[in-house]
Amino acid sequence: MFFHIVLERNMQLHPRHFGRDLRDKLVSKLMKDVEGTCSGRHGFIVAITGIESVGKGLIRDGTGFVTFPVKYQCVVFRPFKGEILEAVVSMVNKMGFFAEAGPVQIFVSNHLIPDDMEFQSGDVPNYTTSDGSVKIQKDSEVRLKIIGTRVDATEIFCIGTIKDDFLGVISDPGATS
Amino acid sequence: MSVEPLNRLVKLAARAFYDDITTKGDNLPKTGRSDNRGIAVVVLDALTRRQWVREEDLAKDLKLHTKQLRRTLRFFEEEKLITRDHRKETAKGAKIYNAAVAATADGHHTGKEGDEKIKLHTHSYCCLDYAQIYDVVRYRLHRMKKMLKDELDNKNTVQEYICPNCGKRYNALDAPQLVSMEDEYFHCEVCNGELVAESEKLTAQEMGDGDENARRRRRDKLEDMLKKQEAQLKPLTDQLNRVKDLPVPEFGNLQAWEARANAAARAANGDLNGNDPSKSSLGLGFGGTPMPFVGETKVEVAFSGIEEKGENIKSESANAPMKVLPPWMIKQGMNLTKEQRGEAKEEAKMDGSSAPSGSVDEKKSATESVDVKSIQDEYVKAYYAAILQRQREQEAANKEQELPSSSISNGAYNTSPQRQLGMKSKRDDQDEGDDVEWEEAAPAGNAIGNFKVNDLNVQADASGDDEDDDGIDWEEG
Numbered sequence: 161m162f163f164h165i166v167l168e169r170n171m172q173l174h175p176r177h178f179g180r181d182l183r184d185k186l187v188s189k190l191m192k193d194v195e196g197t198c199s200g201r202h203g204f205i206v207a208i209t210g211i212e213s214v215g216k217g218l219i220r221d222g223t224g225f226v227t228f229p230v231k232y233q234c235v236v237f238r239p240f241k242g243e244i245l246e247a248v249v250s251m252v253n254k255m256g257f258f259a260e261a262g263p264v265q266i267f268v269s270n271h272l273i274p275d276d277m278e279f280q281s282g283d284v285p286n287y288t289t290s291d292g293s294v295k296i297q298k299d300s301e302v303r304l305k306i307i308g309t310r311v312d313a314t315e316i317f318c319i320g321t322i323k324d325d326f327l328g329v330i331s332d333p334g335a336t337s
Numbered sequence: 338m339s340v341e342p343l344n345r346l347v348k349l350a351a352r353a354f355y356d357d358i359t360t361k362g363d364n365l366p367k368t369g370r371s372d373n374r375g376i377a378v379v380v381l382d383a384l385t386r387r388q389w390v391r392e393e394d395l396a397k398d399l400k401l402h403t404k405q406l407r408r409t410l411r412f413f414e415e416e417k418l419i420t421r422d423h424r425k426e427t428a429k430g431a432k433i434y435n436a437a438v439a440a441t442a443d444g445h446h447t448g449k450e451g452d453e454k455i456k457l458h459t460h461s462y463c464c465l466d467y468a469q470i471y472d473v474v475r476y477r478l479h480r481m482k483k484m485l486k487d488e489l490d491n492k493n494t495v496q497e498y499i500c501p502n503c504g505k506r507y508n509a510l511d512a513p514q515l516v517s518m519e520d521e522y523f524h525c526e527v528c529n530g531e532l533v534a535e536s537e538k539l540t541a542q543e544m545g546d547g548d549e550n551a552r553r554r555r556r557d558k559l560e561d562m563l564k565k566q567e568a569q570l571k572p573l574t575d576q577l578n579r580v581k582d583l584p585v586p587e588f589g590n591l592q593a594w595e596a597r598a599n600a601a602a603r604a605a606n607g608d609l610n611g612n613d614p615s616k617s618s619l620g621l622g623f624g625g626t627p628m629p630f631v632g633e634t635k636v637e638v639a640f641s642g643i644e645e646k647g648e649n650i651k652s653e654s655a656n657a658p659m660k661v662l663p664p665w666m667i668k669q670g671m672n673l674t675k676e677q678r679g680e681a682k683e684e685a686k687m688d689g690s691s692a693p694s695g696s697v698d699e700k701k702s703a704t705e706s707v708d709v710k711s712i713q714d715e716y717v718k719a720y721y722a723a724i725l726q727r728q729r730e731q732e733a734a735n736k737e738q739e740l741p742s743s744s745i746s747n748g749a750y751n752t753s754p755q756r757q758l759g760m761k762s763k764r765d766d767q768d769e770g771d772d773v774e775w776e777e778a779a780p781a782g783n784a785i786g787n788f789k790v791n792d793l794n795v796q797a798d799a800s801g802d803d804e805d806d807d808g809i810d811w812e813e814g
Contacts, residue, residue, distance in 0.1 A: 255512075255522065255534065256509075256512075258513070258516075265513060267509055267510075267512040269496040269509050269534070270534075271496050271534070272496070309510075310510040317513060319495060319496075319509040319510055319512070
């Protein structure tokens, strides 16, 4: 699920950036530092949408670095148990398959794949129904439901299922190409 | 009464879930002697018969070692079945508790010896927490069912993997660390062995590896288990449903309970003090209706003394529950109430029947119209009246023969055989209707009826000596 929230961060800025475009430098550094990171508490920080305020800088003794407390608005993405996501399959193996929904990696074990889909090893490992109409392989898009999350301080990992109504392959890239 | 279904619930739960619980630590070798399975059930059963109880007393009652009991209790505390309270207390504090126990534990015996040696020790008390037990049992059942159901349709279960070499276990959330570059299997982080899916958590014994037959067999087995579970826990779920809408008895914490119990006891005692001498006159005051009502109140709490004031409101149809009880009532509360009522009834009859005898004939005509009574009671009344009349005559005759200065007990002993004789002789020439009535009345309270005859004599002596208002004399004396 996506959220638009305000976060705060202390930015350290090198003295060489002190000048006319100090503020721009600060923001670009913030974006470089923060976007794409993951905190267990808020989830993945997808994008910074604006700066709320920049506090007074504090010069560090000895180094000359200045610390600015910066409040910024950002979009975060945090997966929840029970959430339905659309994801792209990144790897298929005997134990199940891995899929990615943006920054989140999701593992679907073979027990949570419908019983009528069998693993086919070979050049392109895939899960296929007995009549071959549905095939899950690398780069397939699947809709899945998250049934478990592991949230570490800097990482979120999910397990999902496609063994439910309206879950499974959305479109097969092999069919279009 | 209201606690009884809950007690039943506790007992059922104890037998269902805590039957084979041992409270021994794992480090201790299990010998035959130290095998204490079933203790948990015993302790829980014992607790259903008590409210707050000091653990030492409980241990003494159960003839268990204190340590062993405490271990069991701690286990139950963790299971959220009981609440415990620990406090440092002097002998005085113990007395407060003992008073409270004396107030509540009328039917059951709690060992109260040995409180003299208490100086300032930490004492632990424990009590069943009925509200929580209800929730705990429900939650437990829910989890059991959910686990089986999830397993059955493979839904929302986190797949587990196990390393056959080193036995290390992983679950699906570890998947990204486990996947290896060279092949498509998961590899153990420790020994790099190939992990196998631990597919059947509950039916692990048949290691059918995903093929269709095994899967079906597993399904059948799970369904079977689910069915069995439902069947075997049916009594428990039934009881849960029955208890659902009942108010849960709330004992409060230890202090509150003690205060309440003591207050109740004091009220009862105060009343009893005023009651004892007046008991004989009570019947007179209330129009000569025998009140076997005391037993009824005693069932629940020792509030009987208080309630006795409103005695005359209830008619003597308090007999009724003895005769006709709905089956559900019998199941739940009968054991306790019956014996209690039995003993209470006896004494109630004692003073109930002895007192009114003097005035039955006078007051009865007035009261008859007021309260509607069963026909049997009518018979009994009529019988009393007849007997009394005869007694009077007999008494008059006796008085001439022997001095009335003999003590009551003597009089009772002396007169009863004479009475029998007199009655027999009298009955011969008296009306036959009385005899018939006696025959009919007898089945209602056989033992009691006999009892009354003897008892009447005692009273008859007294009432014969001084006149009808003797009750007032009693009260003053």
